[in-house]
Amino acid sequence: MATAEKTAWIEQELASLKEQGLYTNIRTIESPMDGRLVVDGKKVINFCANNYLGLANHPRLREAAKQAIDHYGVGPGAVRTIAGTMSLHVDLEQRLAKFKRVEAAITFQSGFNANLATIPALVGRGDVIFSDRLNHASIIDGCRLSRAEIVAYEHNNPKDLEKVIGETDIAGRALIVTDGVFSMDGDIAPLPALYEVAAKHSFLLMVDDAHGEGVLGEGGRGIVDHFGLHGKVDIEVGTMSKAFGVMGGVVAGKQIIVDWLRQRGRPFLFSSAMTVPDTAACLASVDLLEESTELVERLWSNAEFFKNEMNALGFDTGHSETPIVPVMLGDANLAQQFSKRLFEAGVFAMAIGYPTVPQGKARIRVMNTAAHSQQDLEEGLAAFEAVGKELGVI
Numbered sequence: 092m093a094t095a096e097k098t099a100w101i102e103q104e105l106a107s108l109k110e111q112g113l114y115t116n117i118r119t120i121e122s123p124m125d126g127r128l129v130v131d132g133k134k135v136i137n138f139c140a141n142n143y144l145g146l147a148n149h150p151r152l153r154e155a156a157k158q159a160i161d162h163y164g165v166g167p168g169a170v171r172t173i174a175g176t177m178s179l180h181v182d183l184e185q186r187l188a189k190f191k192r193v194e195a196a197i198t199f200q201s202g203f204n205a206n207l208a209t210i211p212a213l214v215g216r217g218d219v220i221f222s223d224r225l226n227h228a229s230i231i232d233g234c235r236l237s238r239a240e241i242v243a244y245e246h247n248n249p250k251d252l253e254k255v256i257g258e259t260d261i262a263g264r265a266l267i268v269t270d271g272v273f274s275m276d277g278d279i280a281p282l283p284a285l286y287e288v289a290a291k292h293s294f295l296l297m298v299d300d301a302h303g304e305g306v307l308g309e310g311g312r313g314i315v316d317h318f319g320l321h322g323k324v325d326i327e328v329g330t331m332s333k334a335f336g337v338m339g340g341v342v343a344g345k346q347i348i349v350d351w352l353r354q355r356g357r358p359f360l361f362s363s364a365m366t367v368p369d370t371a372a373c374l375a376s377v378d379l380l381e382e383s384t385e386l387v388e389r390l391w392s393n394a395e396f397f398k399n400e401m402n403a404l405g406f407d408t409g410h411s412e413t414p415i416v417p418v419m420l421g422d423a424n425l426a427q428q429f430s431k432r433l434f435e436a437g438v439f440a441m442a443i444g445y446p447t448v449p450q451g452k453a454r455i456r457v458m459n460t461a462a463h464s465q466q467d468l469e470e471g472l473a474a475f476e477a478v479g480k481e482l483g484v485i
């Protein structure tokens with residue numbers, strides 16, 4: 092059978108995605124990641140990136156990466172356990188543990204990998220995972236890989252968590268897992284209440300703080316710091332691919348858990364270490380975060396200004412409590428058209444539809460950052476107002 096015949100079903104699926112407005116058109120960026128970008132040859136305001144603190148193109152990170160390349164080269168050469176652990180990796184883990192105010196930290200190639208490593212190392216067949224219904228795909232995949240029973244509870248609802256725990260037979264271990272900040276809505280997990288449930292039942296509690304790292308807590312120390320839950324949350328997963336401006340994942344928490352992940356975290360054991368420039372740049376991010384809270388403060392004041400103005404214009408920004416601002420539109424085709432018109436008006440803000448968000452809940456997601464100037468925000472708002480009126484949204 093020819094390949095075209097064997098893949099005819101893919102052709103049909105792709106055509107159907109296009110029809111429903113769910114086909115993702117990937118744009119190409121031709122400039123450094125910043126508040127403004129050159130995208131597909133056009134200069135635009137960037138509301139798409141998770142570059143919360145504007146560190147992705149920070150001179151200190153660039154310099155740190157260059158110097159590390161001069162000293163260590165580029166690639167790690169191996170997985171961490173064989174020959175891939177360089178002194179840079181050890182330094183980064185020690186600095187992250189200190190920054191996060193925990194006993195120990197272990198790094199991974201990405202936040203996605205950190206979840207794939209952690210969940211199957213902690214629970215397996217015969218165990219149960221209680222997972223927020225809106226958890227990130229990497230948590231869901233980590234749960235599936237573990238082969239534990241997965242029980243979803245209603246989003247951010249500790250009462251429902253209690254209810255489903257009561258309805259579940261738990262023969263082995265149990266883990267409660269949640270996103271810290273939900274990336275599509277910008278709302279924050281009720282971690283103190285989840286901790287109460289976990290403590291009452293003696294279950295492990297894990298939070299994936301990908302969007303809280305560098306954003307929430309004192310100087311960006313994350314959700315555990317934000318709620319003052321040090322020592323109470325067993326596993327804090329984070330990423331250095333967002334506010335830290337680079338790439339990489341981290342698990343921070345008790346020494347015993349970190350020790351176990353070094354023995355049993357499969358992406359740690361079977362995939363090469365973080366690269367030299369990434370690791371060095373992450374170290375520079377920790378330096379910057381420890382030196383000053385200025386960028387975190389600018390991020391929050393930009394986000395507050397933008398969100399207030401959007402609400403005043405009449406946009407529905409959902410339940411956002413963070414710099415992530417969903418502009419709720421509902422229909423996927425409308426969201427795609429809105430994003431296209433914004434781009435023509437000089438604003439890069441992506442439409443997000445199913446399966447990233449539920450059917451009928453399509454939106455434009457605006458990522459506010461410290462890299463935006465007041466002028467960026469005002470021009471961005473003017474474009475939203477014009478397109479919103481043109482398309483009858485406001």
Ligand SMILES: Cc1ncc(COP(=O)(O)O)c(C=O)c1O
Pocket residue numbers: 201202203204227229270274299300301302330331332338339340
């Ligand atoms: C909650 C959450 N976890 C994990 C990840 C993956 O992080 P990384 O890009 O470092 O793989 C993301 C990124 O989208 C995320 O939002």
